[in-house]
Amino acid sequence: DAMVIQNPRYQVTQFGKPVTLSCSQTLNHNVMYWYQQKSSQAPKLLFHYYDKDFNNEADTPDNFQSRRPNTSFCFLDIRSPGLGDAAMYLCATSSAYQETQYFGPGTRLLVL
Amino acid sequence: AQKITQTQPGMFVQEKEAVTLDCTYDTSDPSYGLFWYKQPSSGEMIFLIYQGSYDQQNATEGRYSLNFQKARKSANLVISASQLGDSAMYFCAMRGGNTGGFKTIFGAGTRLFVKA
Numbered sequence: 001d002a003m004v005i006q007n008p009r010y011q012v013t014q015f016g017k018p019v020t021l022s023c024s025q026t027l028n029h030n031v032m033y034w035y036q037q038k039s040s041q042a043p044k045l046l047f048h049y050y051d052k053d054f055n056n057e058a059d060t061p062d063n064f065q066s067r068r069p070n071t072s073f074c075f076l077d078i079r080s081p082g083l084g085d086a087a088m089y090l091c092a093t094s095s096a097y098q099e100t101q102y103f104g105p106g107t108r109l110l111v112l
Numbered sequence: 113a114q115k116i117t118q119t120q121p122g123m124f125v126q127e128k129e130a131v132t133l134d135c136t137y138d139t140s141d142p143s144y145g146l147f148w149y150k151q152p153s154s155g156e157m158i159f160l161i162y163q164g165s166y167d168q169q170n171a172t173e174g175r176y177s178l179n180f181q182k183a184r185k186s187a188n189l190v191i192s193a194s195q196l197g198d199s200a201m202y203f204c205a206m207r208g209g210n211t212g213g214f215k216t217i218f219g220a221g222t223r224l225f226v227k228a
Contacts, residue, residue, distance in 0.1 A: 031214055042203060042218035043157070050214060057215075088155050094214070099145035099164065099207055101216060103157035 003027070004104035006091050012110045013081050021076040021107045023091030032074040033101065034066060035090040043090055049074060050096065078109075086111045114139045116206050118219035125194045126227050132179070133189040133222045135204030144208045146187040147216070148178065151201040160202075163187060191224075199226045 004025045013019040023032065030051050035043035047056045049068045063085070065077040078085055088108050092101040115138040125131035137146065148160040163171045163178045171178045179188040191198055201223050207216040 033214075033216075042220055045215055045217075048214055055214070090155075090157060092157070096214075100147065100159055100162050101207070102159060103149075106155040106157075108155065 004091060004093055004102055006089075006104035006107050008107060009105060010108050010110070012112060013078075014112050015083065016080050019078050019081055019109070021078075021089050021091075021109070023074045023076070023104055024072050025091075025093045025104075026072070027093055027095075027102060028071065029093035029095050029102075030071065031094045031096055032068060033092040033094075034064075034074070034076045035092065036085075037088040037090055037106075039087075046076070081109070081111045083111050085109065114141075114144075114206060114217055116204050116217055116219035118204055118222050120222045121220070122223045122225065124225045124227060125191075125198075127196060128193055130190060130192045131194055131224065133191070133202050133204075133224065135187045135189065135219060137185050137187060137204075137206050139185075139206065141208070144206055146178070146180070147205040147207065148176070148187075148189045149203045149205060149218075150198075151203060151221075153200070157203070161189065194226045196226050196228060199224060 007022045033048040034046045037043040046060045068074045088106045090106045091104045094101045117136045144165045146163045150158045161173045161176045163180045175192045177190045201221045203221045204219040
């Protein structure tokens with residue numbers, strides 16, 4: 001089945017230690033998104049790629065970076081995680097020609 | 113600016129009964145898309161239903177229907193014949209328009225509890 005895959009499902013890191021979260025998709029969608037969702041809150045868009053074009057949200061901290069080496073993969077890099085970065089990170093994809101976004105299962109990040 | 117409002121933090125419904133989750137939105141763009149997502153405790157966001165701003169009929173997907181009232185800017189989700197597995201967080205979301213583009217904004221969510 002076509003799907004959005006996120007690895008790992010749970011990630012524990014130390015304060016200040018860089019961490020990378022991974023997302024892959026078999027849907028061949030050209031748009032990929034990263035959301036941050038803190039407990040009991042709505043998902044908040046960090047950035048998205050339309051093909052190779054990177055679109056950063058104005059309020060996304062510089063601590064968050066992303067890479068998309070090819071259509072299938074997208075990475076979220078947190079350069080120096082702080083305690084406030086502990087959250088669920090959701091990856092989603094969509095076709096440029098359809099409205100619906102399809103989400104992966106998410107990665108829960110814990111910062112110690 | 114685009115905005116989604118869900119005024120019900122929590123809702124209870126008896127199993128097998130119908131429930132309506134409220135959603136209002138604000139946008140100045142004539143073209144937009146409205147969505148409902150379900151998020152169980154596992155965390156995955158599950159797409160339920162979509163309504164385009166130009167769609168003439170209300171969207172339906174199995175037990176889910178979207179009561180779209182464009183003039184009132186509301187897009188309520190109706191779940192018929194509730195099941196215990198429907199207990200989850202439900203998010204209303206909006207995407208698109210000239211200002212929105214690919215960005216999707218989410219409401220604060222409504223937590224639904226289905227009672228046996």
